[in-house]
Amino acid sequence: MSTDVTTAAAEFARRQQSPVQRLQSQLHKRPWLSPLFLLFVAFLSFFIATPTFLTANSMGILLQQTAIIAALAVGQTLIILTAGIDLSVGAIMVLSMMVMASLAQDGGMPGILALLIGILLAVGAGFLNGILVTRINLPPFIVTLGTLSIFTAIALLYSGGASIQAPRLPRLLNFLGEGFGIGGFRLTWGVILVGVIYAVVAFVLSQTAWGRYVYAVGDDPESARLSGVPSKRILLGVYTVAGLIYGIAAWILIGRAGAATPNAIPDANLQSITAVVIGGTSLFGGRGRLVGTLIGALIVQTLQFGLSQMGVDQQWRVLATGILVIIAVAVDQWIRKVKA
Template identity: 80%
Template sequence: MTASGSAAAAEFARRRQSPVQQLQNHLHKRPWLSPLLLLFITFVAFFIATPLFLTAGAMGTLLQQTAIVAALAVGQTLVILTAGIDLSVGAIMILSMMVMASLAKDGGMPGLLALLIGIALATLAGLLNGLLVTRINLPPFIVTLGTLSIFTAIALLYSGGSSIQAEHLPRILNFLGEGFGIGAFRLTWGIVVVVLIYAVMAFVLSQTAWGRYVYAVGDDAESARLSGVPSKRILLAVYTVAGLIYGIAGWVLIGRAGSATPNAVPTANLDSITAVVIGGTSLFGGRGRLIGTLIGALIVQTFDFGLSLIGVNQQWRVLAIGVLIVVAVAVDQWIRKVKS
């Protein structure tokens, strides 16, 4: 009788909610729904603006451009789920890319070994961020703001600020820029690698104890610690895994750009954070899904790609992304106020 009465009371409370409150509840349970709707509206709007937008060639180019931001956004999602933020994502990727390219340039080192060293260096960079956050208890914003400058400077000093073209690199470093076509629609192996990263990390977050601990630490680190969750070790692992993913993103970037340059993707940090926030992951931690992050990355690149197709200059495209960030954070704040 008690259980039946509780169910009836819950149903009565649900029926008393206004349509807006019901929408708020749905978005709280499924934070990826709102970015999915925004992505659909964006596609329709750009198709109306220019029929070239939905051609097979344009969609292939869009996916190739999205791959880099989407890869970085996976690591950024892990960090933001723990209520942190990583401003060094682009710097770690560039450092890893320049090291692996410089080591393998003109046959100086076997390509596979150079690739592994570059990815290992990115992993160590993520580990350093994690150690500073967990062992010295520095705020993630300050830590990664500092390492952003450190890793950027190291990359520039190591490479001498010069680019390395594809013809000077072994095939394994350029491999992810190769691909296969389905008619006029072309996919690269870099896109396939990024999809695999999403599949693996989505499984880890949703089906393993480690994934549940990540959400618990982000929701309330102190309560998680008191419940027996090793919060410090989870945070350290999150930053380390994020670094590993940034290193793989550096490999994808070589294939996409056809070269290794220290000035590649200057907006990587902003774009990765934007993708995560637009995708429904809360900046306050503990809530979000990788499917939302993937949709968010598509939205960021769709806006930039679509506006460039219709001739909008770079300044207005940056403005559009800024508006997206503000709106996404406002929606997140509204969703968090849901009443149970």
């Protein structure tokens, strides 16, 4: 009886809402809906603006370009879900990439060993960020701002600022740049690996206790702690897992770029954060889904790719990305005000 009364009350309250309030409520429950609509609008706009945009070849290139930022955005999502932020994401990836490439170049070390060392280095970098946040209680923004400079400098010093081209590397490190074609559409193994990463992490977040703890820590860390959630251990795990994902992204980047260079993707930090925020994950933690992050990464790269095909200058593309970030955060603030 009480259940029927509660249901009836909820239905009455829903009917009392205005159309805008109902939209706000739906976006609060499904934060990926607004970026999905934005992606549709972007595809439609560029299809009208340039006939070469929505072709099999262009779509294959777009997916390959999206793969790197989409991979980094998985780790960034985990951290932002805990109300943190990682400014060192690109630096960790580049450092990992340069180490694995330098160790394996010209047959110096077996590819599999160099790959594992590079990924373990990225895991260690993420673990260091986590230690500084959880044990020394430093703000994530300050920690990762500092390690951004540290890891960038180490990568430049270690590599001497020089790039290592694909012919000097073992096939294993270049493997993810290979793939297969379906008509004019080309799909690489790197893109497929990114899809696997999304599937695994999405399952962990939605179906395991660890995933529920990640959301709980981001939503209200004090309440989570009082409920018996090992908040600091969860946070440390999040930064460490993010480091693992950055290391895998370094491997994908070598295959995609056909080289290891210390100056790769200088705006990776901004693009990964943009993808996460546009995808509906709240900067205040506790709300968001990986499907939204994937859509956000596609939006970022679609914007860059489409404007490039239209011949728009790089500075205007950066301006458009910045505007998207501000709009996404404003929408997030509005959605968070929804009444229960």
